[in-house]
Amino acid sequence: MNNGKINRVKDTIFKYVGILACSIGLILLAIFIGNILIDGFSRIDLDFLTSLPSRKAEKAGILTAWSGSLWIVVLTFFISVPIGVCAGIYLEEYGKKGRLTNLLEINISNLAGVPSIIYGLLGLEIFVRLSKMGSSVLAGSFTLSLLILPIIIVATREALRAVPSSIRAASYGLGASKWQTIWYQVLPASSGGILTGVILAISRAVGETAPLIVVGALAYVPFTPKGIMDEFTVLPIQIFNWVSRPQHEFSINAAAAIIILLIITFALNGIAVYFRNKWQKKLS
Numbered sequence: 001m002n003n004g005k006i007n008r009v010k011d012t013i014f015k016y017v018g019i020l021a022c023s024i025g026l027i028l029l030a031i032f033i034g035n036i037l038i039d040g041f042s043r044i045d046l047d048f049l050t051s052l053p054s055r056k057a058e059k060a061g062i063l064t065a066w067s068g069s070l071w072i073v074v075l076t077f078f079i080s081v082p083i084g085v086c087a088g089i090y091l092e093e094y095g096k097k098g099r100l101t102n103l104l105e106i107n108i109s110n111l112a113g114v115p116s117i118i119y120g121l122l123g124l125e126i127f128v129r130l131s132k133m134g135s136s137v138l139a140g141s142f143t144l145s146l147l148i149l150p151i152i153i154v155a156t157r158e159a160l161r162a163v164p165s166s167i168r169a170a171s172y173g174l175g176a177s178k179w180q181t182i183w184y185q186v187l188p189a190s191s192g193g194i195l196t197g198v199i200l201a202i203s204r205a206v207g208e209t210a211p212l213i214v215v216g217a218l219a220y221v222p223f224t225p226k227g228i229m230d231e232f233t234v235l236p237i238q239i240f241n242w243v244s245r246p247q248h249e250f251s252i253n254a255a256a257a258i259i260i261l262l263i264i265t266f267a268l269n270g271i272a273v274y275f276r277n278k279w280q281k282k283l284s
Contacts, residue, residue, distance in 0.1 A: 033262070040255025048256060053220055053238070057249030062257050065238035067224040068137070068217075069206065072234055075141035076148070076205050081198055084149050088156025088194075093182055112150040119147045120214030128215050135216025138228040143211045148201035155197020159190035159279075192279020196272045203268035207261065209236040235261050 051061025091108075095101050123143025133139040163186050171181040187194075212234055219241040221233040235257055242254035 036255045036258050036262075039252050040257070040259050043252050043256035044259060048253075049260075052222055057247055057253055060242075060250075060253055062235065062238060062260065064221045064224050065233055065235045065257065066260065068221070068232035069234040071137045071225050071228070071232060072140050072144065072212075073202060073206055075137060075228065076144045077198075077202060079141055080145035080149050080152060080201070083145075084152030084198075084201075085156050085194060087149075088153045088160065089182065089187075091153070092157045092160045093178070093186070108150050108153055112154060115210075116147055116208055117210045117214065119143055120211030122146060123211060123215045134229070135218070135231050136229045137225050137232045139215050140212050140217060140232065140234075141228075143215050144205045144208060147208065147211060148205050151201040151204070152197055155201070156190075156194050159193025159197065160186060162193060163189045190279075192275045196276040196279065199268050199272040199275070203265050203272070206264055206268070207236055209234075209240060212237065 048061050049066070050063050051059060052063055053065075054060040091101070091105065095104075120143060123139060123146065127133045127139040127142045128135065131139075133142075167185050167189060168181055171185045176184070216231075217237055218231055218233050219237055221231060223230075225232045239254050239257045239261070242250040242257065245251075
C-alpha cells in the first residue's frame, strides 16, 4: 500500500510538472510570436514582397530572398523525393535482411540526427569544390537534399510498414506480381504517410540556414536567380542579415520576414497534419 501511494504521488507530481512546463513553453512562445506580430505585421505589403534588398530599411524587400527560397525548395523536392521514396521502397520491400542491411538502416536513422552544419561541410567539398558547381542554387539544393533524405527514407519505410499485410496477401492471391502489388496496392495505401514525411522534410529545408551559408549563399543579392547556376540567398539568411544590423528599422523588416517564414512553415505543417489524419482514417 505504501508503495502504491508513493507511486501515485510520483505520478501526480510528474503530471503537474509536465503541465507547468508545457504552460511556460506556450506562454513564452505566445510572447515571442506576439512581439514579432506587433513589430512586423504593419511592414508587410506588396512593396515589401516585390522589392529588392536595399541599404535603406524603408526601401528593402524580400524579393530575392523568397524567390531564392522557392528555387531551393523546388529543386530540393525534385532531387530528394524520388531518391528517398525509391530507397525506402527498396529497403522495406526488396532488401534482404542481413548485417549489411541492418548497418545501412542504423546509419540512415542516425543520419537524420546529424547537425545540419555537417551536411553543409559535405556539400561544400562535394558539390561546390569537387563538382565545380560554385555557390549556386544547384549546390544548395543538393546539400539540402542530403539533409532531408534520411527523413524521407525513414518516413517512407514507416508508411509502407503500416500497410496491413492482408492487402499484400490479397493482391498475391489474385496473381499479382510483387511490383504490381507494391505499385497498385501498397503505395496508394501508404501515400498519405509518405506525403506527410515529405512535407515535414521540406518544411525543415525551408528554415535551414547553416548548410547554405557554408556552401556560399550570400547575405546580400541584388538580383533574383534566373537559373540553377546563379548565386542566391534565402529567407533565413536575409532575416539573419537584418537582425545583425543596429538600426531598429531593419529589426522591423526582420520581424516581417519572420512572419512570412512562419506562415510558410505553419502551412506546410498543417498540410502534413491533414494528410496524416486522412491517412490514419483510411487505414482504420
